[in-house]
Ligand SMILES: Cc1ncc(C[n+]2csc(CCOP(=O)(O)OP(=O)(O)O)c2C)c(N)n1
């Protein structure tokens with residue numbers, strides 16, 4: 001008789017309550033199965049792999065020890081939450097991650113009661129956990145009740161100002177609050193900054209943990225022994241001499257560091273904290289990003305984000321494209337310009353590869369600054385560079401620039417400092433969904449006095465816009481471009497600065513003019529072809545600038561056409577609203593111009609492919625065509641009116 005293979009433990013776990021009776025050995029086994037399931041799922045969907053693999057044991061231990069969803073686990077950023085989703089009633093949908101109609105790649109309140117606070121932008125978890133803890137103590141009511149509130153925050157996310165604002169407040173309020181610092185010595189790129197060095201120094205070399213705990217009278221909080229990965233005793237002892245860790249100075253009890261892959265350390269620490277903690281406590285957990293999957297462990301980014309891949313080899317599916325990405329075009333163009341101009345420097349907030357500034361950093365390390373996840377600081381730091389006579393390019397994703405808005409207004413715009421904002425991931429981005437949509441920057445920049453706001457219609461235009469920004473010293477200037485590959489147009493050898501506030505006409509047509517701002521131009525062109533075939537050839541123009549507007553061009557289009565339609569990859573309040581304001585001010589509507597503005601709809605659009613998201617937004621070629629037919633009141637084939 002052969003032994004039948006045991007049923008995987010994971011198959012018996014639908015929700016955390018099913019884990020309560022498992023032994024430490026079984027929980028360790030469960031973690032192994034959970035890791036394999038996470039790898040298998042992400043191999044099918046693509047997505048954030050490394051961060052989740054690093055917290056598999058921590059996820060199991062937290063759900064085994066705490067009583068979720070009454071106790072609230074708040075995953076910072078949320079990109080590490082796939083194992084958590086598998087354990088919290090979502091395993092059956094885990095292979096729909098990041099797809100249309102599927103699970104979000106981040107935590108999301110509307111998706112599950114086990115996600116008490118949604119995220120995707122970093123460093124919000126401690127504030128949210130503190131808010132929940134205070135609500136609990138004030139008698140706040142939620143469907144599941146509120147027990148412990150636990151923020152799990154990475155070493156990268158911990159570098160952001162928000163995390164410190166929250167700790168400052170928590171140390172003052174002295175509420176029972178648990179912060180788990182998941183220290184894997186990685187952000188997306190290797191972490192930078194003094195805090196990262198400080199955290200490194202907190203690791204121990206010798207049995208300093210017992211010594212430290214004894215010094216604080218907290219030995220009972222610590223399991224024996226704490227020697228794993230111990231390598232930094234001296235600095236720790238120095239820390240003790242001056243009154244403890246930074247976290248203790250902020251009013252937190254500090255426990256750790258402990259090995260976040262060892263259930264034998266995680267479980268007793270979490271149980272002790274659960275049973276004994278009174279005020280705010282920080283547990284410093286050491287983990288390895290990408291843990292347990294060799295291709296991720298080996299990768300430079302530790303498997304931070306991946307396309308679909310072959311589990312056996314780790315080989316990722318490659319999208320075929322004949323065109324470079326906008327990001328690469330930006331990075332390469334800036335490097336060329338910086339070779340000629342020693343005043344050009346570049347700033348990224350923890351996204352050197354994502355913004356293309358890795359190329360700049362390689363070539364001009366002393367002029368490239370990764371400030372960590374610190375967009376607010378990045379903006380004001382750039383303002384300082386500009387005030388000091390440099391030509392800073394502050395390269396941020398549109399969605400993360402939102403973090404630095406007051407700095408854009410107060411530190412840059414009001415002082416008319418010539419900071420160049422390179423705004424990547426403009427418009428809808430696809431699998432990252434609503435949290436990462438670059439929907440608002442046109443509106444929130446174009447309403448600022450003195451700001452120049454451009455959008456590239458293709459990658460060749462982007463080259464010219466980088467050159468325009470480099471040569472513009474009169475004040476702040478921004479140019480936006482989307483995630484992904486360009487259209488394949490030929491690239492100019494060098495960029496030629498554009499005339500500020502001047503657009504261009506691409507096709508002359510008849511009754512209707514379509515004025516595009518940004519990369520919807522390709523869809524507009526397709527629509528124009530289809531319309532021409534129906535005998536309604538439109539005029540097509542590329543505005544290039546949302547501010548200052550090309551008033552002459554716009555007024556001419558309005559005068560010479562029965563209808564004018566604007567289109568942009570942004571929310572209401574942006575380019576179309578600026579045009580409408582101009583037309584209203586100049587009395588153009590009094591003459592009966594039919595005006596339509598195609599903008600992102602007033603909803604947050606969930607993840608899907610960019611094309612599907614733009615279909616939801618009503619902005620693909622067919623929908624542009626329908627808009628034209630509708631405004632001209634032309635019946636569509638099939639009898640439908642637009
Ligand atoms: C405000 C903000 N800026 C940038 C990002 C992009 N981002 C996502 S994860 C990440 C790194 C986070 O590092 P860490 O907190 O250490 O987590 P790990 O991936 O190492 O687990 C960054 C920079 C973000 N999500 N939010």
Ligand SMILES: CC(=O)[C@@H](O)[C@H](O)COP(=O)(O)O
Nearest residue numbers: 077079120305354425432483
């Ligand atoms: C979690 C996060 O915020 C980033 O990792 C983001 O997913 C990066 O997106 P890109 O793939 O567009 O660089």
Ligand SMILES: [Mg+2]
Nearest residue numbers: 154155156186
């Ligand atoms: Mg990290």
